[in-house]
Amino acid sequence: MVSGRFYLSCLLLGSLGSMCILFTIYWMQYWRGGFAWNGSIYMFNWHPVLMVAGMVVFYGGASLVYRLPQSWVGPKLPWKLLHAALHLMAFVLTVVGLVAVFTFHNHGRTANLYSLHSWLGITTVFLFACQWFLGFAVFLLPWASMWLRSLLKPIHVFFGAAILSLSIASVISGINEKLFFSLKNTTRPYHSLPSEAVFANSTGMLVVAFGLLVLYILLASSWKRPEPGILTDRQPLLHDGE
Amino acid sequence: MVSGRFYLSCLLLGSLGSMCILFTIYWMQYWRGGFAWNGSIYMFNWHPVLMVAGMVVFYGGASLVYRLPQSWVGPKLPWKLLHAALHLMAFVLTVVGLVAVFTFHNHGRTANLYSLHSWLGITTVFLFACQWFLGFAVFLLPWASMWLRSLLKPIHVFFGAAILSLSIASVISGINEKLFFSLKNTTRPYHSLPSEAVFANSTGMLVVAFGLLVLYILLASSWKRPEPGILTDRQPLLHDGE
Numbered sequence: 001m002v003s004g005r006f007y008l009s010c011l012l013l014g015s016l017g018s019m020c021i022l023f024t025i026y027w028m029q030y031w032r033g034g035f036a037w038n039g040s041i042y043m044f045n046w047h048p049v050l051m052v053a054g055m056v057v058f059y060g061g062a063s064l065v066y067r068l069p070q071s072w073v074g075p076k077l078p079w080k081l082l083h084a085a086l087h088l089m090a091f092v093l094t095v096v097g098l099v100a101v102f103t104f105h106n107h108g109r110t111a112n113l114y115s116l117h118s119w120l121g122i123t124t125v126f127l128f129a130c131q132w133f134l135g136f137a138v139f140l141l142p143w144a145s146m147w148l149r150s151l152l153k154p155i156h157v158f159f160g161a162a163i164l165s166l167s168i169a170s171v172i173s174g175i176n177e178k179l180f181f182s183l184k185n186t187t188r189p190y191h192s193l194p195s196e197a198v199f200a201n202s203t204g205m206l207v208v209a210f211g212l213l214v215l216y217i218l219l220a221s222s223w224k225r226p227e228p229g230i231l232t233d234r235q236p237l238l239h240d241g242e
Numbered sequence: 243m244v245s246g247r248f249y250l251s252c253l254l255l256g257s258l259g260s261m262c263i264l265f266t267i268y269w270m271q272y273w274r275g276g277f278a279w280n281g282s283i284y285m286f287n288w289h290p291v292l293m294v295a296g297m298v299v300f301y302g303g304a305s306l307v308y309r310l311p312q313s314w315v316g317p318k319l320p321w322k323l324l325h326a327a328l329h330l331m332a333f334v335l336t337v338v339g340l341v342a343v344f345t346f347h348n349h350g351r352t353a354n355l356y357s358l359h360s361w362l363g364i365t366t367v368f369l370f371a372c373q374w375f376l377g378f379a380v381f382l383l384p385w386a387s388m389w390l391r392s393l394l395k396p397i398h399v400f401f402g403a404a405i406l407s408l409s410i411a412s413v414i415s416g417i418n419e420k421l422f423f424s425l426k427n428t429t430r431p432y433h434s435l436p437s438e439a440v441f442a443n444s445t446g447m448l449v450v451a452f453g454l455l456v457l458y459i460l461l462a463s464s465w466k467r468p469e470p471g472i473l474t475d476r477q478p479l480l481h482d483g484e
Contacts, residue, residue, distance in 0.1 A: 158462035169411035
């Protein structure tokens with residue numbers, strides 16, 4: 001009975017993912033003064049929220065499209081379009097999240113891209129962009145041969161999982177960095193574990209739990225579209241709509 | 243010609259792994275004053291070196307034992323013992339690395355386990371310990387049935403890869419944290435990217451590259467022991483040595 005267990009996992013994933021986003025919003029709203037779009041620290045506050053939403057939660061959900069039992073039968077094209085569209089939404093959220101932090105830094109004449117968190121983060125976003133374009137070019141546009149698709153598929157799936165892992169590492173180092181910044185020279189420094197630190201640390205661990213669950217469903221579980229005869233896999237994008 | 247490409251990958255992995263360890267040693271030696279075992283900051287310096295060596299490099303190497311073509315034929319037991327022994331070495335290095343940081347903190351009356359880096363790190367070490375004991379109990383000791391082994395194997399492989407990913411996230415957030423600490427209130431703060439920051443950031447990215455290569459060989463590549471008839475998989479540990 002795949003569907004019972006599968007929908008339970010979807011429910012768990014959906015709630016875990018929503019909690020990751022809501023907790024991050026709450027952290028920024030309750031302890032860090034909320035949001036604005038004016039180059040101030042309140043503009044920075046969009047950065048953690050949009051990166052968690054984009055690079056982890058939307059990205060994670062988008063990568064599991066082919067685990068839906070409905071996608072195992074009938075034409076693949078609609079599911080490919082959904083897969084690509086959801087990832088594109090994740091990418092847009094990510095880019096807006098980057099604009100928020102770069103604008104804040106430039107506004108305050110602070111250097112960009114000096115911390116290891118930012119080196120890993122920008123590398124991960126770059127890999128995500130390459131992954132999206134390669135996926136679109138090879139698996140959605142009709143020109144690629146079956147040989148090329150079957151050659152690239154394991155690499156596409158691997159980088160799909162690897163990018164999510166790097167996103168989680170970026171989020172962890174980002175939350176860690178933010179807390180060191182924010183709780184420096186305060187009456188309740190980070191090492192005294194004030195409630196903000198406990199809450200933000202827990203949010204980070206939630207992101208890890210969400211990521212591991214996505215990776216498990218993606219890599220280890222048997223919920224996969226049974227490989228049909230290779231020939232049926234070739235759906236031209238631009239002409240006859242199945 | 244699996245072996246040609248395989249040994250090239252081993253060479254790449256070996257040199258990348260050695261560089262990760264040597265770069266971390268160099269960072270601590272050249273910029274952070276070297277090593278000691280007296281509760282001082284020089285004792286802390288063992289922490290990054292031993293965690294990179296233990297939780298990433300030795301751990302990564304140990305998990306690839308079954309990718310050696312020699313392990314695809316003949317009895318599995320010797321390779322299981324090698325797999326377990328190498329991971330045990332990784333675990334010992336890890337524990338010594340934890341002793342170094344806890345002793346340094348206690349010596350300086352600094353709080354332990356308050357940062358997200360430490361929460362994730364200690365969780366990862368705990369998962370590693372569970373993974374080792376479960377692996378030993380189910381796959382090395384002879385009592386487990388074939389049914390139980392085939393049930394747990396995908397979970398064992400998944401957590402093997404997941405623990406390595408979490409180790410990388412811990413190392414990244416650890417290097418990030420250390421640089422914020424060390425380059426605070428200095429003439430060349432972190433955000434001015436002094437040579438130490440460039441070097442340590444690059445070491446972090448090397449660790450990511452090493453980790454991704456291990457994960458690729460582990461998850462995506464076809465270098466796997468062909469699944470023999472399930473029956474031959476049951477090697478009793480304690481009696482007849484094949």
